[in-house]
Amino acid sequence: MMPEISLNILDVAENSVKAGAKLVELTVEADFADNKLTVIISDDGCGMTKEQVESVIDPFYTTRTTRKVGLGVPFFKLAAESSGGSFDIRSEKDKGTVVTATFMLDSIDRMPLGDMVSTVHTLVTMHENMDFVYRYRVDEREFTLDTREFREILGDVSFTEPDVSNYIRDYLRENTQEVTGSNNI
Amino acid sequence: MKSLEELKAIREKMQGAVNLRNEEGDAIRVVVGMATCGIASGARPVLTTLSDAVQEKKLSNVAVTQTGCIGLCQYEPIVEVFEPGKEKVTYVKMNPEKALEVVDRHLIRGQVVSEYTIGAVK
Numbered sequence: 001m002m003p004e005i006s007l008n009i010l011d012v013a014e015n016s017v018k019a020g021a022k023l024v025e026l027t028v029e030a031d032f033a034d035n036k037l038t039v040i041i042s043d044d045g046c047g048m049t050k051e052q053v054e055s056v057i058d059p060f061y062t063t064r065t066t067r068k069v070g071l072g073v074p075f076f077k078l079a080a081e082s083s084g085g086s087f088d089i090r091s092e093k094d095k096g097t098v099v100t101a102t103f104m105l106d107s108i109d110r111m112p113l114g115d116m117v118s119t120v121h122t123l124v125t126m127h128e129n130m131d132f133v134y135r136y137r138v139d140e141r142e143f144t145l146d147t148r149e150f151r152e153i154l155g156d157v158s159f160t161e162p163d164v165s166n167y168i169r170d171y172l173r174e175n176t177q178e179v180t181g182s183n184n185i
Numbered sequence: 186m187k188s189l190e191e192l193k194a195i196r197e198k199m200q201g202a203v204n205l206r207n208e209e210g211d212a213i214r215v216v217v218g219m220a221t222c223g224i225a226s227g228a229r230p231v232l233t234t235l236s237d238a239v240q241e242k243k244l245s246n247v248a249v250t251q252t253g254c255i256g257l258c259q260y261e262p263i264v265e266v267f268e269p270g271k272e273k274v275t276y277v278k279m280n281p282e283k284a285l286e287v288v289d290r291h292l293i294r295g296q297v298v299s300e301y302t303i304g305a306v307k
Contacts, residue, residue, distance in 0.1 A: 002225050011224045018253075070254075072221040118229055125236070126251055153192050162240040163195045171187045 001075055004114025005039065005103070008076040012041050012099055013123055015072060019045025019097065022130060028116060029137040030105060030185050036085070037103040037113065037185065048091040057089065076101055083110035113185045117172040120145065124168060125159045136179055143175040212246040213292060214267040215239070220254035227280060228262040234281040235264070238288040247292055260303060266291060275303045
């Protein structure tokens with residue numbers, strides 16, 4: 001098991017990288033009135049067949065064709081379900097995959113969301129040939145990071161340049177703090 | 186909220202700056218295992234520490250990248266160092282503190298930190 005939800009997100013988002021996605025959209029929404037934390041990872045990668053989708057949620061189905069997925073998806077599913085939430089994976093061959101995990105916010109068995117700043121910063125700076133959109137919402141406050149916006153401004157300047165990399169981390173950190181407020185997520 | 190204006194200023198500052206990385210090429214490759222096994226055992230802060238340190242110390246001949254499962258899950262987090270003309274060095278059970286030592290001793294001074302290599306634990 002992963003110690004925090006943000007590590008599950010990093011792990012499952014790596015599957016989108018391996019699926020050859022050009023755009024990965026990550027959404028994290030905490031809704032206190034509804035007592036729900038929803039995580040959506042959506043990509044436009046190579047997708048999976050119906051049979052593959054069924055097998056990736058089974059940790060003991062480990063043939064070579066699904067080895068790339070391994071325990072990542074079962075861990076994420078287990079984390080969501082042990083908090084009383086739910087898990088769903090939908091995929092279409094050549095179209096992409098959408099993974100949705102819902103957690104009950106007040107469950108004692110829900111892991112903390114953890115360091116989403118590091119997860120998103122790692123994904124964005126380590127995969128410069130792809131685009132990411134990260135939406136983070138807590139009740140009515142939200143912010144979005146869109147690498148396409150960064151790229152438009154930066155042109156050919158790399159995300160790994162120290163000034164740019166630090167800017168991206170600060171952008172994530174400051175906006176995350178502002179959106180989270182005093183909530184415990 | 187942090188604005189995109191700040192990013193524009195960074196872009197302007199960097200325009201015309203010589204990109205040393207492209208000219209020198211990346212002589213040393215540092216690879217962190219970032220599959221489920223690596224991430225679960227703490228590879229994310231190791232990767233962040235390495236890429237930050239390499240940037241801060243301006244080691245323009247070093248490229249930090251990530252890979253999938255290396256096949257030695259019980260030794261994760263694993264960091265591999267590839268240097269042209271030398272044998273690959275595999276560091277195991279890494280953490281951010283050990284990673285900084287590898288930057289100072291191996292990447293900068295060229296001495297393998299043998300106590301953290303797989304040979305030392307096997």
